[in-house]
Amino acid sequence: MSVIAPNFKFSEFVKSILDNAFWILLIFVLIGLPAVQVILFYIEMPVINGELLTPFLALTWLADPSRTLPILKAFMTTDLFKIVAFPGFGFAALIAAGTIFVERKMLAKLQLRVGPFYCGKFEGILQLMGDGLKLISKEIIIPAKADKPIFWAAPVIFVATAAAFVALIPVAPGWVVADIDVGLLAVFAIIGFFPIITILSAWSSNSKFPFIGGIRALHQMVSFEIPMILSLLGVVILTGTLNLSEIVESQTNFPWIIFLPIGAIIFFITILAELERIPFDLPEAESEIVAGWLTEFSGMIYGLVQLATYLKLYAFAALFVVLFLGGWTGPMIWPPFPEEIINEGIVMGPITAKIPGLPIFSQEMLNGVLWFVIKTVGVIFFILLPRGVFPRIRIDMLLSLGWYKLIGLAFVYIFIALGLLYAGVLGPGGIL
Amino acid sequence: MADAVFLALSVITIGSAIAALEMRSLIYGSIALMGTLGGIAGFFLLLDSPFVAMFQLVVYVGSIAVLILFTVMLVKRELIFKKVEDKRRKFAGIGLMLVFIIALGSVIMDSGIKSITTDEPAVDFRNIGADFLTYYWPALILMALILAGSVTGALVLARREDVNNEQRTD
Numbered sequence: 001m002s003v004i005a006p007n008f009k010f011s012e013f014v015k016s017i018l019d020n021a022f023w024i025l026l027i028f029v030l031i032g033l034p035a036v037q038v039i040l041f042y043i044e045m046p047v048i049n050g051e052l053l054t055p056f057l058a059l060t061w062l063a064d065p066s067r068t069l070p071i072l073k074a075f076m077t078t079d080l081f082k083i084v085a086f087p088g089f090g091f092a093a094l095i096a097a098g099t100i101f102v103e104r105k106m107l108a109k110l111q112l113r114v115g116p117f118y119c120g121k122f123e124g125i126l127q128l129m130g131d132g133l134k135l136i137s138k139e140i141i142i143p144a145k146a147d148k149p150i151f152w153a154a155p156v157i158f159v160a161t162a163a164a165f166v167a168l169i170p171v172a173p174g175w176v177v178a179d180i181d182v183g184l185l186a187v188f189a190i191i192g193f194f195p196i197i198t199i200l201s202a203w204s205s206n207s208k209f210p211f212i213g214g215i216r217a218l219h220q221m222v223s224f225e226i227p228m229i230l231s232l233l234g235v236v237i238l239t240g241t242l243n244l245s246e247i248v249e250s251q252t253n254f255p256w257i258i259f260l261p262i263g264a265i266i267f268f269i270t271i272l273a274e275l276e277r278i279p280f281d282l283p284e285a286e287s288e289i290v291a292g293w294l295t296e297f298s299g300m301i302y303g304l305v306q307l308a309t310y311l312k313l314y315a316f317a318a319l320f321v322v323l324f325l326g327g328w329t330g331p332m333i334w335p336p337f338p339e340e341i342i343n344e345g346i347v348m349g350p351i352t353a354k355i356p357g358l359p360i361f362s363q364e365m366l367n368g369v370l371w372f373v374i375k376t377v378g379v380i381f382f383i384l385l386p387r388g389v390f391p392r393i394r395i396d397m398l399l400s401l402g403w404y405k406l407i408g409l410a411f412v413y414i415f416i417a418l419g420l421l422y423a424g425v426l427g428p429g430g431i432l
Numbered sequence: 433m434a435d436a437v438f439l440a441l442s443v444i445t446i447g448s449a450i451a452a453l454e455m456r457s458l459i460y461g462s463i464a465l466m467g468t469l470g471g472i473a474g475f476f477l478l479l480d481s482p483f484v485a486m487f488q489l490v491v492y493v494g495s496i497a498v499l500i501l502f503t504v505m506l507v508k509r510e511l512i513f514k515k516v517e518d519k520r521r522k523f524a525g526i527g528l529m530l531v532f533i534i535a536l537g538s539v540i541m542d543s544g545i546k547s548i549t550t551d552e553p554a555v556d557f558r559n560i561g562a563d564f565l566t567y568y569w570p571a572l573i574l575m576a577l578i579l580a581g582s583v584t585g586a587l588v589l590a591r592r593e594d595v596n597n598e599q600r601t602d
Contacts, residue, residue: 147459182557185486192494196466196501203459203505218502222495 046074073360079177087171089163095376096310101128103384110388135303143296147204154201155297155304161197162311165190169318170245172328172368183244184236187319188229191274194312195221198283198293205296213292216395217276217283223402224273230410231266234417235323238426248327255326259426262413264324266406268382271316273402275309277383279390280398317379318372325375328368336363437478445471458504466497483557 036059045053053071061067075081082088101116105123108115116124142151168183168190170176180186195218202214236242238260239250257264273280284292297305321327337359345354393401420426448467455461469492476485564572 150459150463180482182482182486185483185490189486189489189494192490192498195498196493199498199501199505200459200463218498222498225494 069355069358069360076360082175082177083167087169087175088167088177091171092163092166092311092314093307095314095373095380096307097128099310099313099380099384100306101125102381103387106381106384107388132303135300138299140299140301141296143205143207146206146296150200150204151296152301154197154204155301155308158194158197158201158308159304159311161190161193162308162315165315166311166318168244169315170248170322170327171318171372172365173245175365175369176245179243179245182242184232184242184247187244188225191225191228194274201297202293207296209289209291209295210293212289213283213285213295216285217293219395220273220276220280220282220398220402223399224270224406227266227402227406227410228270228274230407230414231263231270232323234260234263234414237414237417237421244322248322248329251326252329255324255329257324259420260324260413260417262409262416264320266410266413267320267324269401269406271320271383272386273398275313275316275383277313278387279393281392282395282398285392313380313383314376317376317383320379321372321375325379327375328372330367330371332363332367334363334367334370434478437474441471441474441478445475459501462497462500462504465500466493469493469497481557483560 040058045058047053051057053074058071061071076086084090104127105115107113116127118124119130120126142148165187167177168180168186170179178186198217198221199214202210202217205211235247235256238256239247241247241250276283282292284294286292289295294302294305341355342358345352445468448464448471451464452461452468455464469488473485473488473493476482476488
């Protein structure tokens with residue numbers, strides 16, 4: 001006996017579903033189909049397989065599932081798909097969601113707890129969805145005397161900035177949202193926005209703990225930006241380009257981490273500081289200043305900030321992979337698409353289904369994405385790991401680490417890179 | 433398309449510059465200043481020099497604006513600003529601005545900017561770097577020395593012998 005709906009009758013349930021289906025069908029036929037035709041009439045249609053995609057042809061193909069693949073492939077070359085789905089936001093958000101779950105579960109295992117357990121049948125696998133629903137349904141509380149416009153705008157701009165960062169990351173050959181010549185400089189420009197957003201949101205909430213956290217975040221991010229930029233200069237010196245795709249292509253024989261391990265170590269430490277992760281999580285030190293600069297956020301504003309934080313984590317890990325671990329390069333392990341399906345179609349007894357447009361993705365692209373994801377997940381794992389191991393350090397130790405040790409080390413590393421370049425070992429015209 | 437973008441950027445840049453001067457709230461003023469600096473970066477993008485645009489963003493929005501914001505948040509604004517404004521000052525300011533605009537405009541119009549062909553490819557930033565290290569190296573060295581001197585001077589000025597930090601272990 002259900003407690004939630006005591007008057008439940010199965011026949012009425014079926015009737016309501018049929019009613020809904022009837023009305024949806026009626027509205028679609030009377031309004032939807034003409035609207036689709038009118039819209040298709042005014043849009044400039046692409047040429048697919050040598051045929052102009054007229055509205056009539058498009059509807060015919062939509063009705064025939066075996067012929068929709070060319071339309072799908074044409075859609076996948078558009079900028080919209082790249083921004084929303086694959087190398088852009090959707091892909092990154094998927095990896096970010098996975099990261100959140102793995103972080104909670106892994107930390108629990110490290111500390112001999114169970115972690116998320118009840119939500120979903122297996123090991124709390126639906127916990128993230130439950131958290132998302134909870135955050136959406138919660139009320140957004142704005143503190144009294146808060147600066148409302150900045151308080152509302154800061155999380156949205158934070159997500160937008162993180163998404164812009166994600167857009168610069170090349171995932172597979174040719175699969176990047178913004179392939180610009182000065183990609184690495186654009187990364188530096190975007191990183192420069194994070195401390196501004198942090199301090200503005202901290203100030204606007206008109207509360208003491210967020211402001212202390214925001215000031216700490218500003219100190220930390222600004223002082224660790226310098227060793228970060230210096231630690232990436234060596235790669236730029238040796239490759240002679242700022243384009244991220246070209247930097248990846250320069251690593252087909254060996255990744256730069258083999259010759260520039262010091263730079264990789266400096267960059268990894270600065271990643272931890274820029275992401276405010278333990279041992280550098282002073283801006284949101286929960287045992288000292290409630291939740292740092294996130295204290296006054298509630299509801300979906302907090303959800304947006306968390307989403308942007310994990311997008312940023314993915315983007316930094318991916319940047320590490322692109323610069324030091326060779327991006328998508330790796331041995332070909334993805335099996336080739338079977339030739340007979342392309343040539344003869346799928347034979348099932350007497351029926352032969354010939355599907356045009358296969359394969360959807362090339363073998364190189366799938367292999368590249370596989371290697372990229374494997375490497376990125378590995379780097380994310382190493383970013384998460386210190387949280388279960390290290391305590392938080394003091395702010396003066398943090399600043400002296402950033403300003404004295406890392407910057408000094410970064411200069412040593414730049415001289416090593418210059419030495420390798422001028423000795424003729426690496427770089428343009430080098431022997432390797 | 434380019435004209436529309438140019439107009440929009442001009443409106444954003446000039447509008448936020450006026451807002452940066454006129455806003456009573458210092459925080460909003462510095463945000464408007466960021467808008468101005470970002471708008472100038474947009475102009476550089478429009479002029480096919482993304483390298484300069486990115487450096488404009490990194491240096492001005494990323495560091496200078498943060499510095500201004502940080503300073504503004506740490507002061508009490510009632511203490512440093514007194515509203516001194518009368519009609520004569522206002523008109524003098526507007527007149528001075530007009531004189532500057534006319535002078536700068538006539539200089540720019542005389543400089544041969546009208547005879548530039550616009551369909552040439554963008555200048556490679558490697559050439560900019562090569563020029564800096566060959567033809568313009570005295571200027572570069574001079575700038576580096578000035579910056580190093582000012583940083584050293586700031587460190588000397590900020591150094592205090594009388595403060596004893598007990599938490600510091602080194």
